[in-house]
Amino acid sequence: MPRPLAWTATLAVVLLLGIPHGALDGEVARPLLRPRFGRAWFLAFAVPYLSLSAAVLLAWRAAPEAVLAGFLAASVLHFGEEDAGPGRPLELLVRGGLSIALPVLLHPAATARVFEAAMLAPMPAIPPWLQAAALAWAVLAPFAVARMIAAGRWPVAVEGLLLGLAFAALPPLAGFALYFVGLHAPRHTASLAADPRRAPRVRSTGEALWRSLPVTALTLLIGAALWPFFPGAPPERLLALTLQGLAALTLPHLLLDGIAARVAPPVGGASRHRPPR
Ligand SMILES: CC1=C(/C=C/C(C)=C/C=C/C(C)=C/C=C/C=C(C)/C=C/C=C(C)/C=C/C2=C(C)CCCC2(C)C)C(C)(C)CCC1
Numbered sequence: 611m612p613r614p615l616a617w618t619a620t621l622a623v624v625l626l627l628g629i630p631h632g633a634l635d636g637e638v639a640r641p642l643l644r645p646r647f648g649r650a651w652f653l654a655f656a657v658p659y660l661s662l663s664a665a666v667l668l669a670w671r672a673a674p675e676a677v678l679a680g681f682l683a684a685s686v687l688h689f690g691e692e693d694a695g696p697g698r699p700l701e702l703l704v705r706g707g708l709s710i711a712l713p714v715l716l717h718p719a720a721t722a723r724v725f726e727a728a729m730l731a732p733m734p735a736i737p738p739w740l741q742a743a744a745l746a747w748a749v750l751a752p753f754a755v756a757r758m759i760a761a762g763r764w765p766v767a768v769e770g771l772l773l774g775l776a777f778a779a780l781p782p783l784a785g786f787a788l789y790f791v792g793l794h795a796p797r798h799t800a801s802l803a804a805d806p807r808r809a810p811r812v813r814s815t816g817e818a819l820w821r822s823l824p825v826t827a828l829t830l831l832i833g834a835a836l837w838p839f840f841p842g843a844p845p846e847r848l849l850a851l852t853l854q855g856l857a858a859l860t861l862p863h864l865l866l867d868g869i870a871a872r873v874a875p876p877v878g879g880a881s882r883h884r885p886p887r
Pocket residue numbers: 628629630631632633634635636655656657659660681682684685688709710711713714721724725728782783785786825826828829853856857859860863
């Protein structure tokens with residue numbers, strides 16, 4: 611497939627199937643804010659959420675490489691928390707970092723091209739700080755895998771191996787889409803459905819999908835309104851808008867996870883996520 615078409619198709623999948631899991635943030639905030647703000651709860655939630663996101667979008671223009679670094683660090687934390695659960699810091703780093711470190715190590719030129727288009731700033735090669743972080747990941751990964759195997763957690767080790775093969779075989783953006791839409795979003799949704807205290811109205815995947823629709827539509831509308839502010843040909847423009855937009859949503863999405871866990875500790879102990887095993 612020619613690159614512009616491949617980028618557009620991959621980004622469409624990320625937007626249509628990835629956004630809904632974040633749109634469920636509204637369902638997490640609802641029980642926390644509705645008792646206090648009544649019918650105005652959504653406004654009380656959306657205004658700070660959107661303000662944080664807007665601040666990140668503006669920061670992309672002012673300091674693209676610093677924001678990229680922050681976004682990647684936040685992603686490791688966010689993906690790792692969902693995959694490893696609490697109390698496993700090494701596993702959090704290794705599982706959360708896999709989807710970034712592998713493309714950087716295995717497809718450096720293609721990954722730098724994607725970052726360049728996303729940042730709207732030149733990146734002729736992977737910068738040294740990112741190369742160093744990816745190498746540190748490669749040093750830590752075998753220790754995490756050895757621990758999983760020693761604990762008899764074979765499914766987790768096999769999942770890592772299969773993901774590694776996928777990231778080796780696929781172009782960087784497609785590898786990310788596979789992980790984000792195929793693992794992260796369903797896992798996040800399943801953990802919400804399994805925890806009646808975090809999002810009481812989300813009791814099944816079907817309900818999650820249904821409940822996520824209005825905020826997903828609102829997010830896509832806001833994204834469409836931002837289109838004129840991004841330069842370039844449509845595929846590059848969509849890439850910059852999608853990745854900068856995801857980074858902007860990641861900050862409140864990550865903060866809300868932490869706040870909700872503190873305010874309403876989940877049923878059955880400290881664990882807020884259910885790792886696969
Ligand atoms: C609720 C609400 C809302 C909504 C929200 C949402 C919808 C959210 C979402 C969220 C989300 C949805 C999130 C996401 C996240 C994501 C992430 C975190 C990602 C990451 C990524 C990465 C890190 C990548 C990387 C790369 C590239 C880029 C290329 C190649 C290679 C690699 C793979 C390295 C609104 C605003 C409307 C309003 C208010 C309320």
